[in-house]
Amino acid sequence: MPDVGDLVTARLDVSPADGTTAAVLVVTLPDGSILTPVVTGTETGAVWTAPVVYTMAGLWRLSWTVTGTGASVQHEVVSVAPAPPVTGTGRVYATTTQLAEYLGAAAPLDAVRLLTDASRALDDALKTARYTVDVDGLPTEPAVAAAFAEAVCAIVQWWDETGDPVGADGGWDSVSAGPVSLSRGSGSATAAPIAGGQLPPRAWAALQRVPGFHLTWWVGSGW
Numbered sequence: 001m002p003d004v005g006d007l008v009t010a011r012l013d014v015s016p017a018d019g020t021t022a023a024v025l026v027v028t029l030p031d032g033s034i035l036t037p038v039v040t041g042t043e044t045g046a047v048w049t050a051p052v053v054y055t056m057a058g059l060w061r062l063s064w065t066v067t068g069t070g071a072s073v074q075h076e077v078v079s080v081a082p083a084p085p086v087t088g089t090g091r092v093y094a095t096t097t098q099l100a101e102y103l104g105a106a107a108p109l110d111a112v113r114l115l116t117d118a119s120r121a122l123d124d125a126l127k128t129a130r131y132t133v134d135v136d137g138l139p140t141e142p143a144v145a146a147a148f149a150e151a152v153c154a155i156v157q158w159w160d161e162t163g164d165p166v167g168a169d170g171g172w173d174s175v176s177a178g179p180v181s182l183s184r185g186s187g188s189a190t191a192a193p194i195a196g197g198q199l200p201p202r203a204w205a206a207l208q209r210v211p212g213f214h215l216t217w218w219v220g221s222g223w
Contacts, residue, residue, distance in 0.1 A: 020068035021045025030058025102153035150206035158200035
């Protein structure tokens with residue numbers, strides 16, 4: 001599958017073909033705009049080529065129209081992938097370098113997407129949290145920022161180990177971690193709800209290491 005930015009040579013083989021054969025290429029972009037690349041053919045009209053630069057992600061349609069001997073219309077749909085990102089968008093609490101250091105191994109090729117998803121999942125778990133942020137919504141307290149980075153790396157590792165971001169059990173009711181305070185309800189003490197599932201124990205432990213942290217769990221129907 002080509003990526004955004006790739007330059008390819010579109011090719012059409014025509015048979016039968018002779019000196020009367022001619023071909024044109026119309027390219028329809030994902031946004032509906034049209035390109036008509038310059039087409040070059042052999043003297044016999046058997047092979048036709050045209051350069052195409054994929055400038056956006058999505059489905060591209062390449063439509064060849066052949067006239068003369070071998071007259072026909074042929075369509076090809078090409079799926080173009082976005083250029084692989086090296087940084088996330090929105091609030092992302094850890095870098096790929098931090099993830100690699102946490103894992104003690106090379107970061108996966110989809111690390112940016114995983115860290116972005118994990119950061120959103122952490123946001124879901126901390127909807128009632130209170131902490132100081134900058135204009136981008138990132139924590140300004142160094143201890144909180146470090147804990148969030150470790151937590152999202154732990155979430156990514158959890159997803160890799162379990163293949164399941166949902167989890168099975170657990171919950172918490174009230175927590176404070178230095179400048180962070182949050183509350184939610186019931187379950188066991190093994191994990192906390194996150195994105196419809198659970199906050200992995202290692203992610204939760206990262207939050208617990210924030211100076212001044214203390215935690216009260218629900219156990220069954222009591223504290």
